[in-house]
Amino acid sequence: MDVLKRLIPVGAIALALAAGGCGGGGEPSGTPTGAAPSVSVNPTLAAMVPDAIKSDGKILVGTDATYAPNEFLAEDGSTVIGFDIDLFKAVAQTLGLQVEVQPATFGDIIPGVQSGKYEVGVSSFTVNPERKKQSQMVTYFNAGTQWAVKAGNPAGIDPNNPCGKRIAVQRDTVQAEDIAKRSEACVAAGKPAVVVSPYPGQDQVANSVVTGKDDAMLADSPITAYAVKQSNGQLEVIGDVYDAAPYGYVVNNDQAQLAQALQAAVNELIQNGTYAKILEQWGVQAGAVPSSQINP
Known part of the structure; x- marks a missing residue:
């Protein structure tokens, strides 16, 4: 969500203009409580990555960087950080890939995935029937309103x-x-x-x-x-939190192999404990899911 490059730097949010936050529960902190966990490549899962992506070793993601603490700009005004970013980087590392983040307006991300501008949309997309028609959604978190x-x-x-x-x-x-x-x-x-x-x-x-x-x-x-x-x-x-639903990574409908690779990587991180560590570092562990699904 990089529409106006944020009205204010993240570090100045508390002065008079509050920044946004995201669903999931718990009390998120402004920055993680430690370095992101190191992640090793899983060769079996890396073999699932489509050749077109595997060949250049990176995955291009569209992200709206105004949605703290999920995805937002660091104090340097250009680096995109957040729990969503740390988690997807761990997913990509499991698959032997680097992540290239491209800030985008939220409403432009799904069309961008459909057109091939982005390979994945990573921007706290709540899974709903309309979005499941437009794309494949690989779940990784749960949030309400x-x-x-x-x-x-x-x-x-x-x-x-x-x-x-x-x-x-x-x-x-x-x-x-x-x-x-x-x-x-x-x-x-x-x-x-x-x-x-x-x-x-x-x-x-x-x-x-x-x-x-x-x-x-x-x-x-x-x-x-x-x-x-x-x-x-x-x-x-x-009021209370309501309408809890999963977040999903947005993948083009013709990229079933990529969606399956991402799902497998999320499940690997859940099983080896890396997933829980990342969520705890950002204070959003209440939104943890037991497993990843595709278009639930």
Whole structure:
């Protein structure tokens, strides 16, 4: 999510403008608690990689780097970091590959995978029926939706009755679909529609609530938790996490062999303990899954 190269550097998030966070549970920390675990190549799994990718030794991924702590820009303003990035690098290393990350707008990643611009989309994609039609999705994490408001909830937000309120959300996410349906329900009940504020980046979503432009936000649960933590008390969560669903790596429909290789690598990391170590380093272990699936 590199639309405006982030409104602020990650290290300055807490000053007045909160950064985004992602689903999964636990209380994510801003940076990992140690170096990423070393990963060895598994020759059997590496043999599963399609020759076209194996030949150049790297895999090109599209990532929206505004979704901390999953994928976001480091303080240098160019390096993409996050639990999603560390985990996928471990997946790639298991397969004997290096990762080349290309920042992209979230809504452009799946079309980019379909066109061949990216070989994999790695950007906290929630698995849903529409995306499964567009691509193969290799699961690796579980997250739900969580709301946040300005501290003290001055606008009196009730997630179950947001009618007439100004709600911030990132475009092209499952939360954008969620709030649209809630607004339709408001109108059907004879109440004012939700005033939806769609933003290209998750950092802008949180910023809009901190500054009072919008009354509330909703995002993946780890993202919201991170935004609240980084806001230095300016934001608070409200309501429970709901609609938990898996994240998936996005792979083109004609790349079944690649999807199977990624699935096998995720399962290898789960079995050897590397997966748990990476999630724990980022404080998102509550979103761990027991195994990876393709288009569950």
